[in-house]
Amino acid sequence: MANISVKHQPGDDQLNRIGVFDWPIWTKEASQFPWQYDEEETCYFLEGDVTVTPQDGEPVVMGKGDLVTFPAGMACTWEIRQPVKKHYKLG
Numbered sequence: 001m002a003n004i005s006v007k008h009q010p011g012d013d014q015l016n017r018i019g020v021f022d023w024p025i026w027t028k029e030a031s032q033f034p035w036q037y038d039e040e041e042t043c044y045f046l047e048g049d050v051t052v053t054p055q056d057g058e059p060v061v062m063g064k065g066d067l068v069t070f071p072a073g074m075a076c077t078w079e080i081r082q083p084v085k086k087h088y089k090l091g
Contacts, residue, residue, distance in 0.1 A: 002071035004060045010067045020044045023087040041070045048084035
């Protein structure tokens with residue numbers, strides 16, 4: 001199974017090239033919940049402090065300024081320590 005990909009503090013050139021700022025925004029308060037990715041998701045964190053732990057995997061920490069790709073088919077648990085605001089794109 002593919003891993004979570006985290007790029008810390010990508011440049012504006014890269015973000016503009018992939019159109020991040022045109023993607024919808026998702027927000028969520030501090031919480032913990034299970035999640036399953038039916039398709040690949042790429043997101044850019046505007047705010048937040050999160051640990052995502054894949055089923056049978058190691059925890060991955062992400063937050064403000066991170067560009068993250070979650071693989072299709074991954075089951076995981078989200079632990080949001082600081083409220084999240086992120087742009088996201090599915091598929």
